[in-house]
Amino acid sequence: MSTQVARVEEKLFQNRYLVDQGKPHIVVQPHTTPSKNLLAMTKICPAGCYEQTASGQVEITPDGCLECGTCRVLCEPQGDIVWNYPRGGYGVLFKFG
Amino acid sequence: MIEEKFDAIVIGAGMAGNAAAYTMASRGLNVLQLERGEYAGSKNVQGGILYADMLEKIIPDFREEAPLERHLIEQRFWMMTDRSHTGMHYRSDDFNEERPNRYTIIRSQFDRWFNKQVQAQGAIVISETTVTELVSDAYGKVIGVRTDRSGGTVFADVVVLAEGVNGLLGARAGLRPTPKPDHVALAVKEMHFLPRETLEARFNLHGDEGVVIEAAGTISKGMTGMGFVYTNKESISVGFGCLVSDFAENEETPYGMLENFKSHPSIAPLIEGSEVKEYAAHLIPEGGFKTIPELFGDGWVVVGDAAQLNNAIHREGSNLAMTSGRLAGEAIFQVKSRKDPMTKQNLALYKKLLDDSFVMKDLKKYKDMPALLHTQAHNFFLDYPTLVSKAMENFLRVDGTPKIEKEKASVRAFRQKRSLTGLVGDAWRLARAWR
Ligand SMILES: Cc1cc2nc3c(=O)[nH]c(=O)nc-3n(C[C@H](O)[C@H](O)[C@H](O)COP(=O)(O)OP(=O)(O)OC[C@H]3O[C@@H](n4cnc5c(N)ncnc54)[C@H](O)[C@@H]3O)c2cc1C
Ligand code: SF4
Numbered sequence: 048m049s050t051q052v053a054r055v056e057e058k059l060f061q062n063r064y065l066v067d068q069g070k071p072h073i074v075v076q077p078h079t080t081p082s083k084n085l086l087a088m089t090k091i092c093p094a095g096c097y098e099q100t101a102s103g104q105v106e107i108t109p110d111g112c113l114e115c116g117t118c119r120v121l122c123e124p125q126g127d128i129v130w131n132y133p134r135g136g137y138g139v140l141f142k143f144g
Numbered sequence: 145m146i147e148e149k150f151d152a153i154v155i156g157a158g159m160a161g162n163a164a165a166y167t168m169a170s171r172g173l174n175v176l177q178l179e180r181g182e183y184a185g186s187k188n189v190q191g192g193i194l195y196a197d198m199l200e201k202i203i204p205d206f207r208e209e210a211p212l213e214r215h216l217i218e219q220r221f222w223m224m225t226d227r228s229h230t231g232m233h234y235r236s237d238d239f240n241e242e243r244p245n246r247y248t249i250i251r252s253q254f255d256r257w258f259n260k261q262v263q264a265q266g267a268i269v270i271s272e273t274t275v276t277e278l279v280s281d282a283y284g285k286v287i288g289v290r291t292d293r294s295g296g297t298v299f300a301d302v303v304v305l306a307e308g309v310n311g312l313l314g315a316r317a318g319l320r321p322t323p324k325p326d327h328v329a330l331a332v333k334e335m336h337f338l339p340r341e342t343l344e345a346r347f348n349l350h351g352d353e354g355v356v357i358e359a360a361g362t363i364s365k366g367m368t369g370m371g372f373v374y375t376n377k378e379s380i381s382v383g384f385g386c387l388v389s390d391f392a393e394n395e396e397t398p399y400g401m402l403e404n405f406k407s408h409p410s411i412a413p414l415i416e417g418s419e420v421k422e423y424a425a426h427l428i429p430e431g432g433f434k435t436i437p438e439l440f441g442d443g444w445v446v447v448g449d450a451a452q453l454n455n456a457i458h459r460e461g462s463n464l465a466m467t468s469g470r471l472a473g474e475a476i477f478q479v480k481s482r483k484d485p486m487t488k489q490n491l492a493l494y495k496k497l498l499d500d501s502f503v504m505k506d507l508k509k510y511k512d513m514p515a516l517l518h519t520q521a522h523n524f525f526l527d528y529p530t531l532v533s534k535a536m537e538n539f540l541r542v543d544g545t546p547k548i549e550k551e552k553a554s555v556r557a558f559r560q561k562r563s564l565t566g567l568v569g570d571a572w573r574l575a576r577a578w579r
Binding site for chain 2: 054055059061062093113116117120123130136142143
């Protein structure tokens with residue numbers, strides 16, 4: 048894990064979340080080799096939710112998701128991911144915004 | 145969920161949704177507003193500057209109660225290289241007026257307040273409810289919405305889509321496209337807390353006076369992007385944003401860019417010793433006039449960021465959102481008062497009101513700017529700031545070199561980077577786009 052990932056975790060630690068356990072609102076579609084955009088998400092997701100596994104696939108853990116929609120804009124049209132908002136009331140809860 | 149049929153359903157309780165719901169409810173319409181956050185504002189992010197005039201048109205005496213942070217008396221534009229900034233500051237005591245023109249706000253708090261005013265006008269607001277789908281009749285007219293609550297379908301004569309830049313519903317219903325990566329910027333933002341006195345001393349402020357800094361230059365590493373520092377009462381909003389397409393191409397991490405900006409020698413001393421209490425991210429529509437989708441149809445209108453009504457050049461979004469929401473509300477009220485149906489034809493009134501307002505006029509004026517800034521990113525965000533900084537240093541450093549030679553060196557540097565025709569061309573394109 049790079050130092051920047053460690054730092055983004057520290058950042059997310061400041062935030063309030065209500066995680067909808069077992070109901071991820073973003074799902075990466077099964078793939079053998081990730082698309083260029085999916086791979087880019089491992090760098091540009093502002094919450095560091097995307098990671099490349101040892102076998103080369105890209106996975107998502109949307110617990111720290113800031114619901115910005117960047118991955119939706121970049122990866123939804125090609126069908127790399129399925130993107131939804133969390134159920135009402137769940138997800139990130141900004142105190143300041 | 146609720147059996148009765150409403151005059152209007154508003155999706156979202158951000159700037160646009162609150163303005164629309166307030167306008168309609170205060171004129172006696174039967175309004176239902178749905179918001180997915182725990183409360184209005186809990187999902188929303190802004191820098192954020194509030195423009196008083198546009199809110200005044202909705203709630204004239206808002207200053208008495210609204211949670212406002214500071215009224216702005218100073219604006220700084222900084223052109224940055226990695227170690228310097230060349231600045232333009234405008235500070236005026238005239239901004240210390242009885243009814244100040246611009247304020248900083250904290251969106252979660254402001255939206256919550258705004259939404260309380262909507263409720264006081266009689267609208268029914270249900271939060272913690274995500275709308276999952278628009279409901280249409282056999283002819284394609286929107287007649288209601290489905291939500292994630294059990295039995296959660298509700299009906300209305302018209303649906304106001306105020307779902308923000310990342311609006312899923314309009315896109316899913318085929319009413320507008322999903323924004324393209326080069327039409328939206330991703331901004332990340334932190335809230336830095338400092339004791340009031342420290343903050344005021346650092347920014348040279350008295351009482352509730354405030355300063356904002358907008359910064360561009362090599363801090364975006366050649367991408368189309370900006371950093372900002374906005375003062376609140378006892379906190380500072382620090383953020384950085386770039387086009388999503390640029391992020392994707394350059395694979396820079398947004399938080400890495402923010403850290404870089406924060407550690408700039410001109411920024412670091414301003415936030416030194418602060419306590420960070422939140423980290424947020426949000427998209428900003430940057431495509432401008434050319435990306436505005438269809439704004440109305442049978443049984444629906446779209447307002448605010450969802451309709452790309454955002455002026456990236458002036459960093460104005462909330463006022464366009466409020467104004468479009470208000471005008472949509474007024475149009476719906478007029479159609480309703482005539483007892484006319486909410487057809488596409490009748491709802492065209494909304495577009496007409498919007499065309500006559502500053503919203504469309506401003507966006508039209510800058511219609512060529514987004515594409516220009518994007519294609520010329522390297523010049524505007526890397527070469528020019530570097531050259532300006534070099535020229536400033538040349539001008540200021542006293543080292544025995546005759547001034548005439550210094551001047552020539554600066555001009556030469558500009559020409560070397562960019563041929564004379566290139567420079568003239570850039571200026572011309574910028575001027576045209578600005579017109
Ligand atoms: C970092 C940053 C800085 C900015 N700075 C400024 C500034 O200084 N000045 C300025 O004027 N503008 C600024 N803007 C732009 C401004 O924030 C937006 O233009 C404005 O918030 C748009 O208002 P809106 O109501 O259209 O959308 P939003 O405020 O985004 O509101 C959309 C609402 O809809 C809700 N919603 C979405 N989908 C659903 C659903 N399916 N069901 C239920 N609810 C839903 C959301 O939870 C949200 O409350 C900034 C933006 C950012 C990100
Ligand atoms: S929505 Fe934003 S924060 Fe959430 S996973 Fe996608 S890119 Fe990351």
